[in-house]
Amino acid sequence: MAATVKSEQTRRQLIDSALELFRTQGYAKTTMRSIAEAAGVSVGNAYYYFRSKDELVAELYRQLQDEHRSRALPLLREGHNLGEHLKLILLAHLDILEPYHDFGAHFLRLAMPPSPSSAADRRSRRNTADDGVGRAKSIALFRQAVTVSRPQPPLAIRDDLPELLWLVHMGITLFWIYDRSPGQTRSRRLAHSVAPLTAKLVILSRLPVVRNIVEDVVHLFQGARRDD
Amino acid sequence: MAATVKSEQTRRQLIDSALELFRTQGYAKTTMRSIAEAAGVSVGNAYYYFRSKDELVAELYRQLQDEHRSRALPLLREGHNLGEHLKLILLAHLDILEPYHDFGAHFLRLAMPPSPSSAADRRSRRNTADDGVGRAKSIALFRQAVTVSRPQPPLAIRDDLPELLWLVHMGITLFWIYDRSPGQTRSRRLAHSVAPLTAKLVILSRLPVVRNIVEDVVHLFQGARRDD
DNA sequence: TCATCTTTTTGAACACGTTCAAAAATGTGA
DNA sequence: TCACATTTTTGAACGTGTTCAAAAAGATGA
Numbered sequence: 001m002a003a004t005v006k007s008e009q010t011r012r013q014l015i016d017s018a019l020e021l022f023r024t025q026g027y028a029k030t031t032m033r034s035i036a037e038a039a040g041v042s043v044g045n046a047y048y049y050f051r052s053k054d055e056l057v058a059e060l061y062r063q064l065q066d067e068h069r070s071r072a073l074p075l076l077r078e079g080h081n082l083g084e085h086l087k088l089i090l091l092a093h094l095d096i097l098e099p100y101h102d103f104g105a106h107f108l109r110l111a112m113p114p115s116p117s118s119a120a121d122r123r124s125r126r127n128t129a130d131d132g133v134g135r136a137k138s139i140a141l142f143r144q145a146v147t148v149s150r151p152q153p154p155l156a157i158r159d160d161l162p163e164l165l166w167l168v169h170m171g172i173t174l175f176w177i178y179d180r181s182p183g184q185t186r187s188r189r190l191a192h193s194v195a196p197l198t199a200k201l202v203i204l205s206r207l208p209v210v211r212n213i214v215e216d217v218v219h220l221f222q223g224a225r226r227d228d
Numbered sequence: 229m230a231a232t233v234k235s236e237q238t239r240r241q242l243i244d245s246a247l248e249l250f251r252t253q254g255y256a257k258t259t260m261r262s263i264a265e266a267a268g269v270s271v272g273n274a275y276y277y278f279r280s281k282d283e284l285v286a287e288l289y290r291q292l293q294d295e296h297r298s299r300a301l302p303l304l305r306e307g308h309n310l311g312e313h314l315k316l317i318l319l320a321h322l323d324i325l326e327p328y329h330d331f332g333a334h335f336l337r338l339a340m341p342p343s344p345s346s347a348a349d350r351r352s353r354r355n356t357a358d359d360g361v362g363r364a365k366s367i368a369l370f371r372q373a374v375t376v377s378r379p380q381p382p383l384a385i386r387d388d389l390p391e392l393l394w395l396v397h398m399g400i401t402l403f404w405i406y407d408r409s410p411g412q413t414r415s416r417r418l419a420h421s422v423a424p425l426t427a428k429l430v431i432l433s434r435l436p437v438v439r440n441i442v443e444d445v446v447h448l449f450q451g452a453r454r455d456d
Numbered sequence: 457t458c459a460t461c462t463t464t465t466t467g468a469a470c471a472c473g474t475t476c477a478a479a480a481a482t483g484t485g486a
Numbered sequence: 487t488c489a490c491a492t493t494t495t496t497g498a499a500c501g502t503g504t505t506c507a508a509a510a511a512g513a514t515g516a
Binding site: 008010041042043044045048120 | 493494495496497503
Binding site: 484 | 498
C-alpha cells in the first residue's frame with residue numbers, strides 16, 4: 001500500500017502518457033515501452049502500477065464513459081420525449097468512441113458484466129462495485145433520461161426501462177465495434193432509427209400483449225443473471 | 229498457386245495439428261511453434277500457408293459450425309413447433325462450443341459480417357461468398373427449422389424469420405462468450421427461456437401491433453447493412 | 457542432362473507483453 | 487546518526503506472433 005505523493009505522481013504520469021498515446025497512436029502502436037518512456041520510467045515500473053496493458057485501457061474506457069456522461073447529461077431537457085433523449089445519448093456515445101474504433105473488442109470485454117465467476121476474483125475492486133466498468137453509471141444516465149422524458153413511460157415498465165435501454169445501448173455499441181463502414185456511418189444510421197423505434201415500443205407496452213412480452217424479456221435477463 | 233499433392237498435404241497436416249492442439253490445450257497454450265512442430269515443419273512454413281494464428285482459428289470455427297449443422301439438422305422433426313426447434317439448435321450450439329470457451333472473442337469476430345470495408349479486401353475469399361464465417365449456412369439451418377415447423381409461422385414474416393432467428397442465435401452466443409458461470413449454465417438457461425419466448429413472439433406477430441414492430445426491426449437491420 | 461524459373465521450406469531475427477531478481481530510494485525506530 | 491524493513495525502480499530475460507532473406511526442392515523446356 002502506498003498513497004505517498006511520489007507514488008501517486010508516477011501513477012498519474014503513466015495514465016496520462018498512456019491516454020495521450022492511445023489517442024494519438026491507437027491501440028496497436030502504443031506499446032508498454034513507449035508508455036513507460038513517455039512517462040519517464042522503465043517498463044518494469046509500469047507493471048508495478050498496472051498489471052497489464054489492458055488495465056491501462058480500462059483507465060481510458062473509464063474516462064471515455066465519464067466524458068459521455070458529462071456530455072449527454074446536460075442535453076437531457078425536461079419535456080423532450082424518450083426517443084429524442086435516447087437518440088441523443090446513443091449518438092453522443094458514438095461521437096466519443098469514434099477516435100477509438102480499434103479498441104472495440106477490448107472495450108466490449110470491459111463493458112460486459114463479469115458474472116461472479118468461480119468466486120476467485122473477490123479482490124481488485126478499484127471503484128464502486130463494478131460489474132462491468134461503468135455499467136451502473138451508464139444505467140443511471142438512462143434512468144435520468146427516463147425521468148425527465150415527457151410523456152412519462154408507462155409505470156409498469158418504468159423501473160426496468162433504464163436497464164433495457166442500456167441493453168439497447170450495448171447492442172448499438174456491439175454493432176459499432178464490428179462496423180467497418182467508413183466513419184462507422186452505419187452505426188449512426190442504426191442509432192437514428194433504433195431510438196424512435198424503441199420509444200414507440202415503450203409506448204406500445206401499454207397494450208397487454210406487448211407488455212407481457214416486455215415482462216418476459218425482463219424476467220429472462222434477471223433469470224440469466226441468477227447465481228446458482 | 230499450388231494445388232500440388234505435397235503442398236496440400238502440408239496444409240492439411242498443419243490444420244490437423246492446429247485443431248488437435250486447440251482442442252487439447254486451448255487457445256493460449258497452443259503456440260504457432262507447437263503447431264508447426266506437431267506438423268513437422270518450421271514456424272515460417274506455417275506462415276507460408278496461413279497468414280496468422282487467427283486464420284487457423286477460423287479453420288477451427290468452420291469445423292465447429294459444420295459439426296453444429298450436422299448435429300442439429302437431423303433433430304429437426306417435421307411437425308414439432310418452432311420453439312422446440314429453436315431451443316434444440318441453440319443448445320446444440322452451446323454443447324459444441326463448450327470445450328472452446330476461451331476462444332470466444334476470436335469466434336465472435338469471425339462470426340460477424342464484415343461490412344465491405346474500404347473496398348480493400350476483395351481478395352481472400354476462401355469459401356462461398358463469406359460475409360461472416362458460416363453465416364449463410366447458419367441462416368440456412370434456421371430456414372430449414374422454419375420450414376419443417378408446425379404450425380407454420382405467419383406468412384408475413386416467414387421470409388425474414390431465419391435471419392431474425394440468426395440474430396437471436398448471435399445474441400445467445402454473445403452472452404455465452406462473456407458468461408463466466410461454471411459450465412456456462414446461465415447461457416443454457418437463457419437459451420431455454422429465449423426459445424419459447426421467441427416462438428411466442430412469432431405467433432403474436434399475427435397481431436398488427438407486433439407485426440409492425442417486427443417489420444420495423446427488419447427494415448432497420450436491412451437499412452443498417454446498406455452500403456452508401 | 458542441364459540451366460532456369462517457381463514453389464516450398466528454413467531458421468534467425470524483430471517487436472511485443474510480461475516477469476523477475478536485484479538494486480535504489482524511502483521510511484521507521486532507536 | 488545508524489541499522490533495518492518496506493516501497494519503488496530498474497533492465498535483462500522469456501515466450502509469444504510474425505517477418506524475411508536466403509536456401510532447398512521441384513517443375514519446365516531445350
